[in-house]
Amino acid sequence: MISSPILNIAKKEILDNVRNKWVIILTIIFASLTLVVSYFGSIFSQGWQDFGDTIAGMMNLVQFLIPIIGLMLGYAAIIGEIEKGSMSSLLALPVARLEIILGKFLGLGGVLSFTIFIGFGIAGIVIGANVSDVNYLDYLIFIGATILLGLVFLIVAMFFSTLFKKRSTSMGLAVFLWFFFNMILPIIFVGIMAASIGIEGLASGDFPEWYHALTLLNPLSVYSALVSLNVGPVSTIEGISVSYPAFYSSGVMILILLIWIVGFLLLNFWMFDRRDI
Amino acid sequence: MISKIVKCPICSYKKTINGEPGEKVTLTCPKCNTKGRYLFPEGFQQVTNNSDSTAIEVNGLIKKFNGLRAVDNVSFNVKKGEIFGFLGPNGAGKTTTIKAMLGLIHANSGEIKINGYDIKHNGKDAKKFVGYLPERVAFYDNLTALQNLHFYTEIKKSSKEECISLIEEFGLSDAINKKVGTFSKGMVQRLGMARAILGTSPILILDEPSGGLDPRGVVLIRNKIREMKNKGTTIFISSHILSEIQEICDRVGIINKGVLVAQDTVSGLSKKLNLKPKITVELEKMSNDVVESVKKVQGVDKVERIGKSIDVICDPKTKAKVILAIESAGGNIINLYTREPSLEEVFMRFTEVI
16 A cells, blocks of 8 residues: 555544544435435425435536535634644654645545545436436436535645634635635625626626626536536526526536635645644 | 853953854953954754764754744753653743644744644644643544544554554543543543654653642652653653653753743753752761861761751762761761752752742
8 A cells, every 4th residue: 555644644634534423424415315315306206306306406406515614624624623632742753744735635635525425326317216317427426516616615625724824714705705615706796687688688698708707716616517508507697597608517616626726725734834732 | 143141351251252162252351451362163064963862952942922022042952762841931931842842733933844744834744753741632522532542543553453452551441432521620631631642753842741640640640650761762841840851861952931041951951050969967976076077078068957857058079078077076967968969959049030
């Protein structure tokens, strides 16, 4: 087995989250929510819905829930250990600061990915056994996109944890960030568009291209576009069906999410390297 | 560049001069105009760079916090196999210096080498040699004592087998599979010492090792330190508890307000300060004659009469004369103790508020 401090630290993070039961709690939350949405999600039909409808029903829920989980796992990653005092002992070992960040991201990202995969996966198997028309590939794409979204919020929260001097500040900003991407930013974008094309234009659902480009600043919009492009139309604004412009493609969406992850990973390295413990 | 304090042989005026090794300078005393010459010693270096014998080198370390110098131009060397005591009042800069030595904080200037490896550029190599007990010992609370130590051995790439025996040695066998979050402060400190020793690093850096320990724990750790020294380990201990440092240290450095004010052996420091030993002489019968005749002895600083005994503070060389004076004045000596100047006195003298 490869013995690198990165893997040792990742393993420790996973063990820590197994011991404090987060892994099992998250898995149960993801599985049960998916099942509930699939079974009770539609007022028009009774019983199990197929993957397409389940995913459509899950989209809003995921956009609320996954960022919270990612932020929660990440906001204390570094500052928590500094405040507690265990960072001093860790850094006094023959380990580079870069390896600590990578190990933490790998471990916490592993916890997040594993719980999403297993939680949604269990639900998927149950749903698959109960409906006739099963498209597992769509569902796997949905799980993959959800994991990417979770990793974006995890690494952003980890950056707060390397940036701030206090755990409470980092948590406060994580909460704000959740509100910002879920509530504030969409309102700002819609407000800008309404001011530009008027209420009638808004109701027509025929949005200008620049609006679609603007919303890509929000990783939540990128995520829902990625799922919609692959799984089927999912409206970004309740009740209005939206068609995407030509420059929207799965590749672009995945690239944007990866840029978020890599960009903030680099910011983490840079910040943590300069920091006094 | 060498800095030297020179003293005018006529009027004792003191002045600091700078020069290169081997440089010859002509000086004029600004007070009495006496002319003199001074030759800077050759081969003199402020810090010897012989990595064969030096375990820790700290050279010109400066660390500022909010513009204030928490550590101000501190330089010292710790030789291999030596126990170096690092003393200073609370907030003097001990922990800051140690953290800089391990690369936990970034110094504003200065150079730190561990076994010849620069902590800034070869941090990973340098840290391979070090076992560290931080001032505030902490573990991963969700993991057990054994799981915690296993994690550290994995990164240190040392044998996992010693974890159990180390936990037992520090009296924690009952708690080996308990979460560290349930441990008392003293237990955490003991486990912290076990962690520092893991992998038998050739250099141990211990920041206040007896913090939070009961007397039994203090003895346990002190014995362990001695045992490690016998194995040839270099040990750097910071403390403000002087008695334990005095017992085990080969040399001490005293830091006050960020400045290293002294660095020497305990006896060397007391010599520098002209601290004198105290002799307590117990007599069969005390008389004023005895006190008076002792006072007349040259080199005696202070005589104090306490019941049937007298305390005499004098030059070490004068001890015999004191005893002779007592006997010739008719005193009959029953018992005699000598107390060497303690580190406590040295410490108080060096850290006096000026």
